[in-house]
Amino acid sequence: MNKVLINTILLLLAILYGSVLYSQKKTDQNYYLIDSIDLSILSEKEKTLIDTSLVSFHRATQDTLKAKIINSLVAYSSNEKIWPKYNAWLTNFTTKKIETPNLSAKEKDLLINIKALTLNNEGYRLKRKSRYKEALEVYFRSLAALEKIGDKNGQSNVLNNIGSSYKSLGEISKALEYYEKSLVLKKSAKNKKGEAYTLNNIAIIYRNLGDINKSLETYFSSLKVLESLNDKRGIAAVHNNIAAIYEAQGNKKKAKDYLEKSIALNYEIDNKASIANTLNHLAFIYKDEGNNDKCLEYIKKGLDLYKEIDDESGIASSLRELAIFYIESNHQENAVLLLNESLEILNRINEKEGQIKTLNILGKYYLDKNNIQKAKAYMLTSMQLSKELGFPREIKTAAKILATIYEKEKDFVKAYKMQKLYVKMHDSIRNKSIHESILKQQAKFDISKKEQEIKVLSAQNDLLKKDKQLQEAHINKNRVTIVLISLALVLVIVLMFIYWKWNEKKKKIYQLLKAQKEEISLKNDEKTAMLQEIHHRVKNNLQTVNSLLSLQAKDIKDPEIVAKFKETQKRIITIASLHEKMYGTDNLKHIDVKEHLTSLTKDLVNTYAVDKNIQLSINIDPVTFGIKTLVPLGLIINEVVINSLKYAFVGKRIGEISIQLKALGKQSFEMLIKDDGMGLNKDTKKGLGSRLIKIFTKQLRGKVEQINHTGLGYKIVFHAIDDLNF
Numbered sequence: 038m039n040k041v042l043i044n045t046i047l048l049l050l051a052i053l054y055g056s057v058l059y060s061q062k063k064t065d066q067n068y069y070l071i072d073s074i075d076l077s078i079l080s081e082k083e084k085t086l087i088d089t090s091l092v093s094f095h096r097a098t099q100d101t102l103k104a105k106i107i108n109s110l111v112a113y114s115s116n117e118k119i120w121p122k123y124n125a126w127l128t129n130f131t132t133k134k135i136e137t138p139n140l141s142a143k144e145k146d147l148l149i150n151i152k153a154l155t156l157n158n159e160g161y162r163l164k165r166k167s168r169y170k171e172a173l174e175v176y177f178r179s180l181a182a183l184e185k186i187g188d189k190n191g192q193s194n195v196l197n198n199i200g201s202s203y204k205s206l207g208e209i210s211k212a213l214e215y216y217e218k219s220l221v222l223k224k225s226a227k228n229k230k231g232e233a234y235t236l237n238n239i240a241i242i243y244r245n246l247g248d249i250n251k252s253l254e255t256y257f258s259s260l261k262v263l264e265s266l267n268d269k270r271g272i273a274a275v276h277n278n279i280a281a282i283y284e285a286q287g288n289k290k291k292a293k294d295y296l297e298k299s300i301a302l303n304y305e306i307d308n309k310a311s312i313a314n315t316l317n318h319l320a321f322i323y324k325d326e327g328n329n330d331k332c333l334e335y336i337k338k339g340l341d342l343y344k345e346i347d348d349e350s351g352i353a354s355s356l357r358e359l360a361i362f363y364i365e366s367n368h369q370e371n372a373v374l375l376l377n378e379s380l381e382i383l384n385r386i387n388e389k390e391g392q393i394k395t396l397n398i399l400g401k402y403y404l405d406k407n408n409i410q411k412a413k414a415y416m417l418t419s420m421q422l423s424k425e426l427g428f429p430r431e432i433k434t435a436a437k438i439l440a441t442i443y444e445k446e447k448d449f450v451k452a453y454k455m456q457k458l459y460v461k462m463h464d465s466i467r468n469k470s471i472h473e474s475i476l477k478q479q480a481k482f483d484i485s486k487k488e489q490e491i492k493v494l495s496a497q498n499d500l501l502k503k504d505k506q507l508q509e510a511h512i513n514k515n516r517v518t519i520v521l522i523s524l525a526l527v528l529v530i531v532l533m534f535i536y537w538k539w540n541e542k543k544k545k546i547y548q549l550l551k552a553q554k555e556e557i558s559l560k561n562d563e564k565t566a567m568l569q570e571i572h573h574r575v576k577n578n579l580q581t582v583n584s585l586l587s588l589q590a591k592d593i594k595d596p597e598i599v600a601k602f603k604e605t606q607k608r609i610i611t612i613a614s615l616h617e618k619m620y621g622t623d624n625l626k627h628i629d630v631k632e633h634l635t636s637l638t639k640d641l642v643n644t645y646a647v648d649k650n651i652q653l654s655i656n657i658d659p660v661t662f663g664i665k666t667l668v669p670l671g672l673i674i675n676e677v678v679i680n681s682l683k684y685a686f687v688g689k690r691i692g693e694i695s696i697q698l699k700a701l702g703k704q705s706f707e708m709l710i711k712d713d714g715m716g717l718n719k720d721t722k723k724g725l726g727s728r729l730i731k732i733f734t735k736q737l738r739g740k741v742e743q744i745n746h747t748g749l750g751y752k753i754v755f756h757a758i759d760d761l762n763f
């Protein structure tokens with residue numbers, strides 16, 4: 038029992054693990070918009086395209102912008118397993134958003150246009166799968182949407198696709214009708230590329246209808262436009278089609294020339310479908326030249342390419358060409374299998390033109406085998422389809438084989454009718470007048486091309502003449518220029534010599550100045566060291582005086598006199614601290630005022646406010662003074678702060694002293710010192726401190742103003758008195 042339980046648990050774990058692995062290959066539908074994608078089938082380029090597009094999509098806030106982003110993803114994706122899904126999603130998205138209330142006319146037209154594009158894309162996909170009727174249904178829906186918003190260029194593209202679908206269904210008159218409608222719109226829109234492609238399609242119809250003159254004339258009109266645009270894809274396709282006309286007329290050499298031009302261009306642009314088609318045409322030209330190996334190689338290459346791009350019509354065509362090769366090489370059994378496979382594909386995709394060609398080969402094959410009934414069945418079907426399409430070439434082939442069949446059956450009346458039909462179709466396709474017309478059309482195109490080349494050469498010749506005239510004018514100018522340059526060169530040499538002499542002199546002066554600068558720098562260093570030593574000694578002397586006063590005060594019993602001694606000592610310490618800062622800094626001209634005054638004030642508070650909580654508010658602009666200004670300024674602060682600490686906060690444990698200093702001008706400053714104490718009594722007598730404040734303020738060429746509002750304060754406007762040229 039335990040063993041069964043363990044096995045069950047292991048099985049469940051395996052299933053869970055497998056589902057996790059599978060889910061890792063899939064992605065979130067909400068992010069990717071469509072059913073989960075298997076990322077393993079995508080190339081790195083495709084993954085980057087999808088991820089970049091979806092990031093932009095989810096960031097976009099407008100529906101029109103979202104639609105544009107996914108439309109670009111569809112346009113640039115070539116993966117048949119990916120872009121149709123996004124195209125279908127976009128069709129649904131635009132259909133819903135078109136009905137959104139309060140949508141502007143511009144936004145609505147844009148969404149309708151994108152929806153029409155998605156329908157056109159879907160039609161293309163269905164047509165590639167040979168589902169022509171379904172493709173037509175979708176194309177007409179796209180056309181209706183484009184007509185609604187008046188997009189003529191879009192309409193012309195869809196009309197062209199409708200014509201192509203009708204051609205594949207064998208409805209030639211309808212195909213020509215829609216091609217011509219497309220051509221009118223493309224010309225009105227001045228869409229040269231679209232015009233050329235539509236002309237090529239119309240030329241194919243004329244060729245199938247047996248109007249060789251009109252067909253070739255239209256091909257050359259298309260080719261002329263495409264060459265002016267340097268559209269390699271279009272040029273290659275038209276070369277292929279012109280080659281088919283020459284091949285049908287028996288001019289194998291001319292056909293080969295055009296086919297080789299076509300295949301070179303197709304390889305250059307990697308157009309696999311067109312490469313395969315051209316290889317099939319070239320194959321039998323090589324066979325006619327006796328190169329069977331090359332023929333077989335080209336047919337197989339074409340078949341492989343059609344399979345690679347999943348082109349069923351192309352696969353059926355290549356199978357038929359391979360069967361023809363095997364018939365002519367006496368590999369009969371292989372040929373029949375290939376022809377049946379080709380016919381099966383063509384019946385499934387309902388491609389009548391291809392069916393006729395394969396039926397003709399089968400009919401001829403069974404006729405050669407003397408299997409009259411089978412041959413007749415195939416050829417009657419071929420004749421019926423050929424007459425439905427109205428293609429003279431196919432009717433001619435069927436009539437010739439049926440004439441032989443009826444002759445073998447002794448039905449000479451029908452044999453005669455078929456022979457007569459054959460001659461009629463043969464004459465309509467290939468006769469002297471048509472041959473001459475083809476030559477004329479080719480000559481006309483060649484002459485037009487040569488005339489264009491002559492115009493280009495003539496223009497180039499005119500340019501050469503103008504260049505020659507310009508060169509002669511330049512030569513004459515150059516002669517004068519050479520003389521001027523020679524004179525200038527002599528002048529430059531003289532100036533260079535003068536400059537060299539001056540530079541040598543400048544070097545000597547520079548070396549002399551450098552030596553003087555080094556000497557001055559050395560003297561300045563000595564002077565700085567000496568001044569620092571002086572400040573150091575002054576500071577030491579002031580500390581000695583302070584010590585003497587301290588010793589003297591010990592012998593004095595009167596507390597008032599002792600207090601006076603202490604005040605004097607504090608003033609001496611204030612001056613000493615300045616000298617201490619001077620010998621401790623490299624800048625003997627200026628001291629950082631904020632640092633010095635903040636340090637001084639904190640020392641005073643720590644000394645005189647032992648049992649009180651006095652807050653300091655110091656706001657000093659970034660200014661620098663020399664010692665001449667800082668000594669009286671420090672003594673003023675010393676007197677005011679000591680006075681506040683001694684008298685302003687009597688009976689209070691908490692107080693605030695604020696100091697503000699700001700620049701008023703270049704050498705003019707304002708200092709405001711105040712406390713939030715009890716203020717000044719009217720009866721209070723002015724002592725030594727007040728007199729000292731006035732004296733020190735006068736030294737600073739300033740004025741002092743007493744402020745008695747919420748405490749006591751002093752507003753002092755003064756000047757910096759340092760010798761700035763020190």
